[in-house]
Amino acid sequence: MNRPIDIPLLLEKRISTESRELRQAVANASQVVIFGSTSAGLQTSKSDLDVFCVGDTAFKFKSAWLDLTVSTRAEVESADWLGSELANHIGCYGIWLRGNPDWRDGIRIGDHAIDRKRRRIKAFMRHLPLAWDDLESGYRAKYGIKLRRETQRLILLESGVPVPPTVLLDNLWISHRDRCDDVLLKLQSVCPAGFDVEKLINAASLATMSAKPGIERNVNHPQLQRAAQVLLGFEQRGSFVPLKTRPIVGQFISDPVDLIISVP
C-alpha cells in the first residue's frame, strides 16, 4: 500500500543533524529537488534521501540517510549535465521543493552518458576475471549485483529511457529473471574469453535469497512502467503484466519492496 510521505518534513529532519554549512547551502539553494526512490514513491524506512540543489558552490555529501549533490547554475546549464544519466533521472523523477525546473526541458540522454556506462562496464569486465579467484564471496556478490545493475542501466540509456531507482531494477531482475536475457547477452559481449558471465551473476544470487515481508507499492509512474517495459522486452507486445516480486534483502540489494507494475 502506498503511504503518503511529507517530503519537505523528511528533508528537514535529515539535514537537521548535519553541519551548519550544509544546512546553509540547502537553505540558500535556488533549486531543491528530491530524487531517487523517495520521489518515485518506492522508498522504505531505510532508504536514504537523495537531494539535488542548485547553489553557489558545487559539492557532494553522503551519509547513511542523506545523499546531497549541489551543482552551480553554470553546471546545470552545460550540455554535459543535460545529457548525463543523473540529470535525466532527476528530470524524470525529481520533485522540486524549491525553484522551477527550468533546465528540465533541455535534458536528453547524451552519447557521453551511454559511453561512460559502457566504459565502466568494460573496465570492470576487463579486470574482474583477473582478480576473481582472490575475491571473497561477499565481494563477488557485490560485483555480480553491480554489473547486472549497470548493464540494466546501459540498456535503458541506449533505449533513451531515464534510469529508474535501483529498487525497480532489482525487483524486475528477481521477479522476471527468465525475461532478462538481454542483460546476460550484453555482459557476455564485453566479457573476456574464458570468463563465464553466469558465474558472475550467480555469485550475486545468494545475496538475494533471504526473504522478509516487503512493502507493497503500486507502481503507476509512467516512466517506471516504461523502464519495466524496456527491461522485460515488452516493447512490441503491449502486454499487461501484473508484477509482484519476491521480497529481497541482503547485501547491496534494495530494501524489500513488493512492486505491482501494470504495464499498459
Add this chain to the structure above:
Amino acid sequence: MSRLAKPPDRDVLAKISNAIEVIEQHFQWQGFPSKGTAEEDEIDTDNSDKDYDLDDSEEGSDVFDAEEIEIAIDAFLSQLIKNEIVKKGKGNRAPSMESVFNQMFGEDHEVAKMVEEFEEHVAGYFGWISFDDMKKAYSQLMTIKEILAKMVDGTNE
C-alpha cells in the same frame, strides 16, 4: 564507537601489511612509484601491455580506471577476511576499506585518516582517476604501510 581503538596485535598488523601488497602490486603494475608529474613522467603513458579498446583512450592515457583499483582494494579486503582478521557483516556483507580501518584503529588514528584520504583519491570522477590523484594515493598507501611496519616493530606505538 571509540574514536581511538586499541590497535591490533603485531601479528595482525603484519598480516594487514602483507595484504596491502595486493594494492601496492596494482600500483606497480600501473608504473608506480613515479617521480614526476603526468607531463614529466612517461612511464605509464604507453599502456602497451594492456588490452585497451580504442574508445577507452579518449581522455588520454594519463588517467586510470577507478574500477580497477576498486577491485584491487576488494582483493586486499578478501585476504583479510580469508585470514580471519576481518569478519563479514550480516547477509554476507563485505566491508569497505575505510570501515575496516576505522574499526581496527579508531576513526582518529592516523592510519584510519590516511585510508580515508586514500579512498577519496581513488574514488575517481566518472570512473577516471587522474595521474596526480593516483600518485597521491600511492604515496599514502606507502605511508600507511610504513606506519604499520613501525607498529609491528614497536617503534610507533
